[in-house]
Amino acid sequence: MLFLAACGDDRRVVADDAPDQPLIAQDAAEPSETLAAVRARGRLNCGVHQGLVGFAYTDNRGQWRGFDVDFCRATAAAVLGDPNAVRFVPLAIGDRFEALAEGRIDVLWRNTSWTMGRDAGERLEFVGINYYDGQGFLVRRSLNLTSAAELDGARICVQSNSTTALNLADYFQVRGLRHEAVMADNEEAAREAYAREDCDAFTGDVSSLAAARTMLGNPQAHAILPDVISKEPLGPVVRRGDDQWSDIVRWTLNALILAEELGVTQENVDDMAASSSDPQVRRLLGVEGGFGAMMGLSDTWARDAVDGVGNYGEVFERNLGTRSSLNLARGLNARWDADPRGLMYGLPVR
The missing domain is CATH 3.40.190.10 (Periplasmic binding protein-like II)
Incomplete structure (x- = not known):
């Protein structure tokens, strides 16, 4: 540094521990064609299983229920502010990727395993894991x-x-x-x-x-x-090339996982937004930070998602866990800080 100063070098030295500054809206990803289409039609077209108890099925009243169904609703809530603004598209295993590639659905939430051949070879993009299976x-x-x-x-x-x-x-x-x-x-x-x-x-x-x-x-x-x-890591799939839409689906999933870690539930989300002094909670729920603008969304995108379906733990228990007919243990799908530990880990919103 002394040598550079003596030579008149005007380059700045930035400390390694300097806090990251959020990107301003103009620096965010290119506007999403998928997001624009969803907003124009006023609903999310979400690909789901044709009928799998616990994950995606219709009840006696013809209402869609299930683990993946709730993630469709969380995505709609994050984008449109309404968890019910979803058209569920039931897809057979041989039709799911074609439906996505052709634009008949905006996102595939259909217990689909993330493999290299699919991710690298099908011009599709897996954006997270919502269930570790085998x-x-x-x-x-x-x-x-x-x-x-x-x-x-x-x-x-x-x-x-x-x-x-x-x-x-x-x-x-x-x-x-x-x-x-x-x-x-x-x-x-x-x-x-x-x-x-x-x-x-x-x-x-x-x-x-x-x-x-x-x-x-x-x-x-x-x-x-x-x-x-x-190993069957199951998660959402989107079309490759729409980076902003990939971010929206990825961070909607992450928001539900992080909400469970931070104790934010469907019942207390409004109170937490109004009264929590925890910076992590305040950033997640859009009280500070302005992170929604990075994805072209409202700053309350994560708050709307949790308010619509609950946090990851609530979604799991209601559809797959102790409150369901499947009665599956959390296992690998427990939080990373649980006892015993699982693999679910909320990425930081900051």
Whole structure:
């Protein structure tokens, strides 16, 4: 520094710990075509599963319910200020990416695994993980099985043209085990084949198997084996090239995760916005910082999302956890600071 000063260098030296300054609106990403389209039509077109208990399904009144459905509503609340401004588009596994690429949906919230081939090869962009899952096996308790290794020579129902079928083949090949894959066009067909006893086991994501078990005649007669044979990080997908829209979906998911960490709930969000002195809470809820402008949104975008559906923990418990028919433990989807620890980690809004 002394040498530079002696030479008349007028470059400034900035301390490494200097606080980051938020970008002004003019420096933010290019205006989003998707955001403009959503605002023009007054609703979000959200791709979801055709019918999977816990994640996306219609109740007896024809109302959409589920974990992914709530994230659709949170996105609509962040963008339009209204969690009900959503058109749900049910999509089969073979149609989901085409529907997104063609613009028939604005975002895909459909229990879709983030893989390199999809992210790098399909001109799509995964923008986060809302559920850490893994592939397992559903079997009849009467078989007295305790491990997937005991399925040597078994008939296994699986959905065709899916990563599930590929994982199944890899698992048995690596272990030198035999199996007969009973292919089905979709998850429902695979479950029905299992119910007819066309196969000895049904394989799929553990969360999907838990949902399938609730629809069998005697759910208690079936068990999910403890083996998890794959990593299935599930999350939202958008079209590549619309950076601002990617940010909106990514940070809406993150806002719900961070809200749980900070104790912000659907019930207390307004009180927290009005009275909290915690800078993290105040930035998240738009009281200070002006972060919404970076994404072309209102500063209350995160507050609106939490007010619409609750924080991540509330969404989980209502649809998948103790308050649901699935009764799934948080497991890897627990907060990073929970006991036991999970993988859910809220990125800082600052």
